[in-house]
Amino acid sequence: MSRRFVAILVPFGLMILFVRFAQLIPELTTPQFTNAKDYIMERGYAETGAKNLVSAIYLDYRLFDSLFEAGILLITVVGIVFMAKSDEDVY
Amino acid sequence: MKLSLLLIFLLFCIGFYGLCVGKTVIKSVFNLIIAQTALLLLFFQLAYTPNASPPILDHGTTGLWVDPYPQALMITTIVIGASITSLALMFSIKIYHHYGTLTWKKFMHKD
Amino acid sequence: MNAMPLLFIFLPIIIALLIYLIHRPWISVLGFLCQGFLSIALFFYTRFVQLTGAHDIIVGPWSKTIGVGLRNDSLSLSFLWLTLIFWWVLLAYIWSYRKEDYKFLFFFLFLEGTFMGLLQSNDLFNFFIFIDITTILSTILIIYEKDGFAIKSGVYYLLFNSVGMLFYQLGFIFLYSSMGTLNMSLLAERLALVPHSPLIRFSFLFFMVAVGVKSAVFPVYNWLPKAHSAAPSAISALLSGLLVKSGLYAFLRIRTLFAFDFMNEFFFFLGLFSALSGVAFALSQKDLKQILAYHTVSQIGLIVMGLSQPNTLLYLGGIAHLMNHALFKALLFLCAGIIIHHYQKRRVTEIRGVFHTMPFISVAMIIAMISITGGFLTNGYISKSLLTYGLAEKSGWIRLLYQIINLGTMTSFIKIAQIFFGPALPDRRQVNPGQWIAVGALSFACLAIPWIYEPLWAGFGVQLPHISLFTPQKFLILCLQGALGIGLVRWLTLKEPKMVRNIRHFQIGFGVSNGLMLFFLLLMIAAADLI
Numbered sequence: 001m002s003r004r005f006v007a008i009l010v011p012f013g014l015m016i017l018f019v020r021f022a023q024l025i026p027e028l029t030t031p032q033f034t035n036a037k038d039y040i041m042e043r044g045y046a047e048t049g050a051k052n053l054v055s056a057i058y059l060d061y062r063l064f065d066s067l068f069e070a071g072i073l074l075i076t077v078v079g080i081v082f083m084a085k086s087d088e089d090v091y
Numbered sequence: 092m093k094l095s096l097l098l099i100f101l102l103f104c105i106g107f108y109g110l111c112v113g114k115t116v117i118k119s120v121f122n123l124i125i126a127q128t129a130l131l132l133l134f135f136q137l138a139y140t141p142n143a144s145p146p147i148l149d150h151g152t153t154g155l156w157v158d159p160y161p162q163a164l165m166i167t168t169i170v171i172g173a174s175i176t177s178l179a180l181m182f183s184i185k186i187y188h189h190y191g192t193l194t195w196k197k198f199m200h201k202d
Numbered sequence: 203m204n205a206m207p208l209l210f211i212f213l214p215i216i217i218a219l220l221i222y223l224i225h226r227p228w229i230s231v232l233g234f235l236c237q238g239f240l241s242i243a244l245f246f247y248t249r250f251v252q253l254t255g256a257h258d259i260i261v262g263p264w265s266k267t268i269g270v271g272l273r274n275d276s277l278s279l280s281f282l283w284l285t286l287i288f289w290w291v292l293l294a295y296i297w298s299y300r301k302e303d304y305k306f307l308f309f310f311l312f313l314e315g316t317f318m319g320l321l322q323s324n325d326l327f328n329f330f331i332f333i334d335i336t337t338i339l340s341t342i343l344i345i346y347e348k349d350g351f352a353i354k355s356g357v358y359y360l361l362f363n364s365v366g367m368l369f370y371q372l373g374f375i376f377l378y379s380s381m382g383t384l385n386m387s388l389l390a391e392r393l394a395l396v397p398h399s400p401l402i403r404f405s406f407l408f409f410m411v412a413v414g415v416k417s418a419v420f421p422v423y424n425w426l427p428k429a430h431s432a433a434p435s436a437i438s439a440l441l442s443g444l445l446v447k448s449g450l451y452a453f454l455r456i457r458t459l460f461a462f463d464f465m466n467e468f469f470f471f472l473g474l475f476s477a478l479s480g481v482a483f484a485l486s487q488k489d490l491k492q493i494l495a496y497h498t499v500s501q502i503g504l505i506v507m508g509l510s511q512p513n514t515l516l517y518l519g520g521i522a523h524l525m526n527h528a529l530f531k532a533l534l535f536l537c538a539g540i541i542i543h544h545y546q547k548r549r550v551t552e553i554r555g556v557f558h559t560m561p562f563i564s565v566a567m568i569i570a571m572i573s574i575t576g577g578f579l580t581n582g583y584i585s586k587s588l589l590t591y592g593l594a595e596k597s598g599w600i601r602l603l604y605q606i607i608n609l610g611t612m613t614s615f616i617k618i619a620q621i622f623f624g625p626a627l628p629d630r631r632q633v634n635p636g637q638w639i640a641v642g643a644l645s646f647a648c649l650a651i652p653w654i655y656e657p658l659w660a661g662f663g664v665q666l667p668h669i670s671l672f673t674p675q676k677f678l679i680l681c682l683q684g685a686l687g688i689g690l691v692r693w694l695t696l697k698e699p700k701m702v703r704n705i706r707h708f709q710i711g712f713g714v715s716n717g718l719m720l721f722f723l724l725l726m727i728a729a730a731d732l733i
Contacts, residue, residue, distance in 0.1 A: 003112060006717040010111045013720045014104040020404070020727070021100050024376075025093055027401045028137060033382035033392060035267045037158045044159075045148055047264070053146040053156075057163035057268075064261040064270040068316070068331050069167045071215070072338065075312065076174040078222075079342040080181045082305055110365060111716045119361055119712060123368075130371050137379045160268075161378070164327050168371065171334050175364050178338065182345065182357045189350040198354060200709040 095136055103129035115193045116183045120176055127172045134161045204259055206247045207272040210282065211319040213240060218311035221304055230301050233311060237290055244286060248279055252663075258324065258387065267383045273324035276663040281321045281451060284528055287647075288444050289314050295536055295640035296436045306346065313339045313440075320448055326374045326384045329455075330367065333416065333448070337363045340445055344433040355425075355432035358712060362425045365716060366415030369723070373408035376401055390459050402460070407726045409456045410465070414722060416449030419506055420476035421718040421725075423499045424710050427483075430495035435539020438491060442498045443532035447524060450505060457512075468729045469510035474603060477503030481610035485617075485694070486705040488549045490538050493614060494531070497574065500607065501527050508589055516592030518666055522659070523585035526651070530573040530582060533644040536637070537567040541621070544631050550617065551695075554624030560631055562638065564622055566645040571615045573648050576608065577680060578672060581651035587669045587676070605683075613687040617694070 040053055040061075050056040058066055106126030113119045138158035144151050146159035183193060190198040217236040221229050251257045256275040260266060274282075292310075300306045316339065320332035337360065345356040378384055380401055381392055393402065418426040426446070430438050480500030487493045505527065508520020540563050545553050557564045569580060576586030586608070593601055651658070652671060659666045694702060710718070 002711070002714055006714055007112050010108055010717050010720060013717075013724050014108060016724060016727075017720075018097075018100060018104060022097060024401050024404060025096055027399060028096070028376065028379050029092065031382055032380050032396065034158075035382045036160045036384075037382065039265070039267050040146075040159060041156060051148040053148065053159040054162045054166075057159055058166060061262070061264050061268045062163060062270055062327075065164075065167055065328055065331055068319070068335060069170050071312075071316075072171060072174050072331075072335055075309070075335065075338055075342070076178055078305070078308070079178060079338070082342070083181050083185060083345070083348070107365075107368075107716070107720070111713045111720070113713060116357065116361075123361065123364055126365075126368055127371075130368060130375065133372075134375045134378075137375065167327075167331065171331070174338065175334070175360065178341065179357060179360055182353055182360070185345075185348070185353050186350075186357065189353060195712050199358070199711060 092136070092139070092141070096133070099129055099133045099136060103133070114195060116179070116186065116195065117193060119195075120179045120183070123179075124172065124176060127168070131165050131168060134165055138162070203247070203250050206243060206250075207257075207259060207274060207322045208261070209243055210240060210322070211315050214311045214315035214318070218308045218315070221311065222308040225304055227302060230304075230307060233293055233307060236311070237286070237293060241286055241290075244282060247274075248283075251275070251279060252661075266385050266388055269385075270328050271324035271385050271387065272322045273387065274322055277451075277454065278321045280525065280662045281447075282318060284525060285314065285317055285321065285444060288440060288528070288532065291532065291536075291640045291643055292436050292440060294636045294643075295439075297636040298634055306343075309339055309343055309346075313343070317444070317448070321451065324386045326377070326386060326389075329452070330370055330374065333370075333452070334367060336445060336448065337367075340429075340437070340441060343437045344429055344441075346434055346437070352432040355428035359425045359429040361712065362422075362715060363415060365719065366412045366422070369408045369415075369719075370412035373405045373412065376405040376408070386455070386459050390461070393460060398462070403462075403730055406456070406460050406462055406465075407723065407730060410453075410726060411719065411723050413449055413453045413456060414472075415719065416446070417453060417506065418446060418449070418476075418499055418502055419472055420479060420503070421722045422715065423476060423480070424715050424718075426499055427492050427495040430498065431489060431491035435491075435535055435542070438495075438539070439532040439535035442495065442535055443528040446498065446502060447528060450502070450509065450524060453506075453509065463512075465726070465730065466510050466512075468726065470507055473503045473505070473507030473510060474600065475503070476500070477507065477607050478603065478610075479503075481607055481614065483705060484614045485610060486702045488551055488706070490542065490548055490550050490553070490618065490621075491535070493550070493618060494534055494538060497611065497614065498531060500611065501531070501574070504589060504607070508592065511592075514592060515588060515667070518664065519585060519588030519592045521664065522588050522655075522666065526573070526581040526585045526648075529644055529647050529651075530570045530580075533566060533570040533641065533648065534574070536641055536644070537563050537570065540637060540641075541567075545627070550621055553621040555622075555626050557622040558624075558626035563641060566641045568619075568622075569645045569648055571619065575612045575615060575680075575683075578677070579649065579652060581648050581655070583671075584652055584655055584666075584669055588666070591667075605679075609683050609686060609690075612683050613690045613694075616684070616687045617691045620691075 044053045044056045045051060048056040048060040103126055106122045106129055109122030110119055113122055138161040140155055142153055143155035143157045144153060146156050187193055192198055213236055217232050221232060251274050258273045260269040260271050262269050316332055316335045320336060323329045323332055341356045341360040345352050381389055383389060415422045430441050433441060477500045480496050480503055484493050484496035505520050505524050508516045508523060511517055541556055542548055547553055573580035573582035576582045593604055656666060
């Protein structure tokens with residue numbers, strides 16, 4: 001019963017959200033400050049030596065994030081291996 | 092551009108609706124993937140300017156370039172989404188071993 | 203000194219990797235060595251930051267618009283000290299059981315590193331990554347014992363928090379598209395220049411939905427009782443004491459970033475309502491750890507009530523209650539873990555005779571119970587008094603609801619206190635020095651803080667007003683609440699009305715919880731438009 005309730009009310013809520021998003025679109029597509037984009041375009045190649053600017057960001061400017069993304073992969077792999085061992089397996 | 096943004100947000104709404112009414116764990120995981128993909132596409136589409144070239148410095152035919160910053164951020168987001176998906180699927184295998192079912196209503200509140 | 207924030211993040215992670223790679227019994231001592239080194243480093247670093255105000259670094263020689271920043275001010279320093287104390291206490295607690303369990307130590311110390319990173323991060327996307335790593339690590343630690351209840355609670359926790367983080371992503375997508383940077387200090391400067399357009403309000407609301415999911419406020423708290431009662435006891439103490447406060451830390455940071463004031467009343471009533479619902483659900487439960495988990499929801503509601511009004515006495519009460527709640531809730535969960543492990547039962551109605559079987563643990567638990575109800579001579583008294591004084595200028599029925607929440611808390615803990623009576627169990631418990639040290643340290647902190655709280659908080663730059671340690675009217679109020687509480691407990695246990703049973707069996711599924719999250723977002727949109 002509650003599932004039917006949810007299945008009717010949630011599309012109403014999402015429609016309200018959709019309408020508000022459509023009202024926000026003109027503001028979203030005209031950025032007020034574009035400092036990050038201009039900075040990379042001007043000085044990306046000079047500071048990092050990479051012609052592919054996405055690699056320049058991912059591996060030089062935001063290396064800290066990429067390190068922790070590798071950390072997430074490590075945790076996930078160790079977690080999955082740990083979960084997959086059944087209790088009778090001796091380590 | 093406006094139509095594509097509306098379509099991408101519609102995709103997000105479809106994914107979120109599926110999360111609200113999905114009966115099994117697998118359906119919830121799939122709808123989470125759909126919603127995350129919709130957000131990735133939204134960020135890429137917002138960073139696009141028409142007739143611009145990819146942000147690789149030798150490929151510039153026009154003077155305009157697409158913003159490279161969102162693309163780098165979303166690489167990380169894709170990896171995070173993949174990790175959460177794989178962990179959730181592993182846990183759903185374990186739930187099936189323990190309870191014999193994957194339907195939310197059957198295993199969540201009963202046993 | 204400039205690279206100290208990186209030391210706090212990376213040293214536990216490297217030690218965790220070393221412990222996992224080298225499987226020898228002597229490697230686990232590295233955990234304690236790491237903690238000791240970090241304590242000395244944090245002591246010197248605190249003095250350094252207090253000389254200069256706030257310490258801002260960028261990881262790498264880049265400029266502020268494009269690099270990842272880390273920032274430490276007095277708020278994050280107090281959280282760092284709390285983190286360090288927690289990991290000391292919990293390492294002592296788990297030492298005898300998990301000395302040889304290298305995988306547990308790996309996840310545990312990795313969580314310490316990433317949590318310290320979360321507290322220092324100054325960049326919105328970096329903060330998102332740290333929150334996600336913390337979610338994944340806590341899920342693995344919740345599911346560690348691999349029984350059915352733990353796995354289903356862990357899956358619910360992981361999926362629900364991931365949906366919450368979807369809204370966080372929407373928030374920073376909107377913010378980047380108009381502001382062009384993600385560094386929080388730069389964003390604060392730019393947002394102060396720009397008038398409040400609907401786009402910025404919307405991104406604030408999306409951030410608040412994600413923060414609400416992490417902090418377990420009223421519509422979206424359903425993951426918390428399941429996750430916190432399914433986890434092993436040390437992890438329950440960590441989750442309830444510290445990781446749920448990361449949501450409140452995010453709340454403070456994002457509110458400082460936007461400098462909005464128009465949602466304060468909304469958060470005040472949200473906190474009040476979640477405190478009421480937490481207490482109402484806690485009164486109907488019988489499982490010891492679920493009662494404690496619902497009380498976490500209730501106390502977090504009180505903290506959100508306090509934090510919603512900045513620059514008032516209520517705000518100081520909220521921050522004080524945040525720190526004190528971490529200490530006494532961890533103490534409650536650790537004692538509950540020892541009791542449940544010894545008795546092999548979890549229901550409050552079946553455990554009897556704790557006071558004669560383990561007197562030291564029961565004294566510690568009594569101290570924690572007095573602390574959570576705001577009794578004298580404990581740190582809960584300080585924070586509850588600050589909250590009471592801060593509410594003095596609100597209207598009468600809000601104060602009445604607050605007293606009802608306190609009455610409900612006291613009733614619930616009187617109901618738990620029935621485990622102390624009765625005869626002792628025949629088999630004696632093995633003495634476990636690590637657990638005694640952990641429990642003893644936390645109860646000493648709960649008892650010692652009322653005497654030293656003013657210089658302690660002044661060290662972090664917060665001036666708390668002086669609260670007299672004994673007033674007759676508070677004593678009368680506490681006695682009255684105690685008498686009413688005993689009466690209510692007798693009525694509840696003797697007659698057990700059907701409503702209580704229905705509340706206990708009332709469960710919300712995963713789909714309906716997501717619907718409630720959407721309802722939360724629409725409620726905030728409506729509140730933002732009407733104000």
